[in-house]
Amino acid sequence: MEEQWVVALYANGQNNLNHAVAGSLQKIAQTTLDPSCAMAIQSGSTFTAEGRLPVSRYRKEGKDLHLVQSFDDMVMAEPRSLYDFLLWVFHSFPKQQKLLILSGHGLAWLGILPTMTPTMRPMMTLQSLGRVIEKAIVDSGAKLAGIVFDTCYMNSLEALLEFHHYCPSIEHLLLSYGDTPPGGLSLPDFMQLVSAHRYDDDRASLFSRLERGLNEQLPHILPQFGYIYVRPAQEPLQQIKKITADFAPTQLAQGIPPSLIKEHTITIFPYGHPVASEVPAWLPLFDQLSPVSRMLLGHLPPENKAAYFTLNSTSEKEIADFYQPYYEHLLFAQENSWLELQGMVRGASTSRGALTLWDTIEMPQRMGN
Template sequence: MSSNNIKGWTVLIYANGNNELEPEIWKSKIDAEKSGSSENINVVMQIGRVPRHMVEIMRPKAPLPDEGENWTGVRRYYISNTGSELISDLGRINMADPRILYDFIKWGFESYPSKRRMLVVGGHGFSFVAIMTDFSQDVPYMMGVPQMCRTINAALKETGAALDILVLDACYMNSIEIIYELGKKKECPVKYLLTYIRNGPLSGLPCDKLVSALKEDYNISDTTMILKGIVDSLGLDLVAVEINHGKLKKIKGIISRLAYSYLTCEGYKDTSPREVIDTADANCPWYSCALEYRRCIQEITICYKPAPYDYHNLIDIAAREFRFTGNKMDYIALIYLNLSFCRNNCWTYLLTSKSLDKNVNSRLTNLNLPLEPIVMHPKIVERIISFINTSLPAENVGQIINHLFLYKNWTHTEIINRLSNQLKSFLP
């Protein structure tokens, strides 16, 4: 293909509706078609859908829209406002599998070469833990954030392409651990991240407005100006961040020094991690580090558009304490400790034991989650169902969960056993 035929942008949208968000994900395809591809932009979507009846089980009181086309499974489309083209039907595959995401990124950017690239990944978000859920399989799954970041970087490296903008259309993806994971290597294939400040709407980003904003500014060479245009046009609580290895390495060092100062200081042992990082006490020993951390966060922040009330931080950091002894490790801790931000960082000591345990880093060295979906604990499934049915009493939510498990032929025992065996295989 000659350079004259290469478009300005390719936008890949990984839209996971293999869960209770299927109606919203299907609508995102319809919305994307309102703008669609153009002579300057390719818009390609991989979309997963579970049966609408399954959604009705999980959301019995929700006024669900007509499902339109009633197919299920996973498909790839070239999005157009004159009628999208079905590229391939992939069947009932697991959208929470990082290898599926890898295949889509590699295929998409190789099949639709362009001067610049955007990737949109949409679904549930659980901060540094996981980003997508899949209820279409024999047990419920989620994609771990460490695997997602590794997958994106690996696929881009394989294609030799830089990703100008990564859009994480999921809640609680604005954490320094995730940002660092994307930029942990000197040559960062991801240049900028756009995501919510904390949580976003159930409907997700309006794909029509996102594509339209890109169409309007597609020929602007400065990506930061394009990001500012997108943030302004979408009208949501969003933050755009630069993925810069040098700046992120500096931030990690500051956090480590801050934690070390706290851990070696007497008289503050009842202070929680959140209170440590958010301190406003100019007399505490780590106050200067806290100020420097906030200044560095401002340096990587390109733009943001918060709601009309104050956010304490645009970029979050893990501030819950973990416990692990021997080979027994907290489920969430196992995922967190696979993030590169934790390696050789005193903040990890603060979260795990509030002491400078020299064995922590040796344990971390051999931790490396394989690129596979993670079995989701039944309690997380229950939280999702509770969240999506906030107006219902706990008794009704319990009935919904039982109905879902019966419909899927899931059992708590089988899921927990599968998860337990998987976690054991992860440990060195």
């Protein structure tokens, strides 16, 4: 029996991504999907400078794109919104294999999918993201083959550690690295790749082929952007973090409160990424990290037998100023030994009342038709 696939797209078209999400939806509408594949889509934005893109839910099969439901009061950054979407996907496509794409802004271990309005700047913390996906999987009894992060900065080791801690059911991740283009993932091309490789019983092989196929389609004008496939096994990631934390410098990013960042962020790039030539002062550090690469051998696809890590900081004041509002408006998990293991302490910079909005797990089910 031929295996059927559903690609679930959760796209938050916030700020400068508003046009990109609308354009992606138009391209999907113009694409004819292979009979073996379908799409379940929820896209929109709460507020943008150019106006609101209504949050709507769609089914795409063959040539037809069907509007299932629109929501007047849904905020895409709320964990309950993602939870509700996943339950609808699992309910609507019970027999198909499923893959989730998260599309929007990403801020590494700070969080993902921010929704900025004139009065607030909420986003999903990685704790909330992981807990919600894990809860949807457990509550429905369904499975996700893996997740594609069509966002910036999710190749941070800190982000992988925290996400996997709260969502151990997900074994395969496809991450973008470098300066992600505003248009993000080419969904028609991605659907063609899924259709072409849907017979791969080995999920690692499937994600490896998706990684290779997406990178081969990238224009040469983007040499420092691409995709990397990672299997977030918890124990090797913990070992990597402990090793790198031993000699990670403690110089703080200019403009960021010391109580919020205790070390540089560790970022995963594929072996041979051109950023290596930009940091010659750190070359001895790469030599020290060779055991880390060896630990990754069993957790990366055969085509990518090695990876290296860079230690980054937000050293430019303009960038620090950009991130500052997020520190002020987010509530992070407190008294969490997992965060201490990562070597970071997150300050309680907002009131406890924000917890009920962003980290609640008692989320109502609002199913579409």
